[in-house]
Amino acid sequence: MSAVYRRELKANLFSMTGTVFIVFALAVIGLYSALYTFSGNAHLEFAVVSASFMSLLAIPILTMRTFTEERQSKTDQLLFSLPITTVDIVLGKFFALATVMAIPTAILCIYPLVTASLTATGSAVNFGLIYATILCYYLLGCAVIAICMMFSSLTESQVISAVMSLAAILVLFFMSDFASIVPATPAISLAVTILVAALIGYVVYLTVKNFVVSIAVGGMLAVASVVVYIVKSSLYEGLLGKVLDVMSVFKPINTFANGVFDVTAIVYYLSVICLFVYLTVQSLEKRRWS
Numbered sequence: 001m002s003a004v005y006r007r008e009l010k011a012n013l014f015s016m017t018g019t020v021f022i023v024f025a026l027a028v029i030g031l032y033s034a035l036y037t038f039s040g041n042a043h044l045e046f047a048v049v050s051a052s053f054m055s056l057l058a059i060p061i062l063t064m065r066t067f068t069e070e071r072q073s074k075t076d077q078l079l080f081s082l083p084i085t086t087v088d089i090v091l092g093k094f095f096a097l098a099t100v101m102a103i104p105t106a107i108l109c110i111y112p113l114v115t116a117s118l119t120a121t122g123s124a125v126n127f128g129l130i131y132a133t134i135l136c137y138y139l140l141g142c143a144v145i146a147i148c149m150m151f152s153s154l155t156e157s158q159v160i161s162a163v164m165s166l167a168a169i170l171v172l173f174f175m176s177d178f179a180s181i182v183p184a185t186p187a188i189s190l191a192v193t194i195l196v197a198a199l200i201g202y203v204v205y206l207t208v209k210n211f212v213v214s215i216a217v218g219g220m221l222a223v224a225s226v227v228v229y230i231v232k233s234s235l236y237e238g239l240l241g242k243v244l245d246v247m248s249v250f251k252p253i254n255t256f257a258n259g260v261f262d263v264t265a266i267v268y269y270l271s272v273i274c275l276f277v278y279l280t281v282q283s284l285e286k287r288r289w290s
Helices: 002-013 016-038 044-063 068-073 075-081 086-108 111-116 127-152 158-173 175-181 186-208 211-231 239-247 263-289
Strands: none
Touching: 002 016, 002 086, 016 044, 016 086, 016 111, 044 086, 044 111, 044 127, 044 158, 068 158, 086 127, 086 263, 111 127, 127 158, 127 263, 158 175, 175 239, 186 211, 186 239
16 A cells, blocks of 8 residues: 555656645635734634635546546556555555645644734634644545545546536535525425435446446335335425535534534544545446456
């Protein structure tokens, strides 16, 4: 894994994609931090939360070549022939991208010290909350990287990978807004639950390339949904909105802006990272032996 990590880290740090991401993230975060600081607001956690979405929009540029370039140049066959597992390959690439993400995050850690040096706002700086927010921002970035990596493993085109990743980021960001406007009736929640079951079955097919397994997974989830609806339909009251709200990866960090250190947000982002790294491994594992 270390060899893959060093190779990917070097490729990202000395490529245009890595440079563009770092510069873009620093520019967005710096702009928001400057606006809050010069306005006399010492609560930089608001600046970090406000800049989180915009600064992470460049992640698809960073991740689009992760696996697509390997497939185009046929070097993926070389990776698969090495005495390392698919998990080592995926983790090596993920940790390399996480290291790139750590560069603007580390520079961001200097901003509270600069703000504290200003006499007008220095006494109001809450270092514990700000650095906790920065940690949550970093984990959010790693979660988005893991999601975009999965899309990179599904296609041979860097453009398609970037477009799918960007679309996924936009959908996830506005997911909480969708949750507030969707109907709360049990019947609609059931219909959407069945649709989600079908989508899960499709994702399973994309990862394992086994039609029978994907049909079995999607079918069992759909049947279970119908059974629960028949037994106790009240459980579906407002369920759709709650599910969409949970799927919004950009929402948990908002609690830090309200002055609350939310441990569940940290656990949530770690869970998202593990889930999509696992899906990426399964996608590559199936292609490795196909």
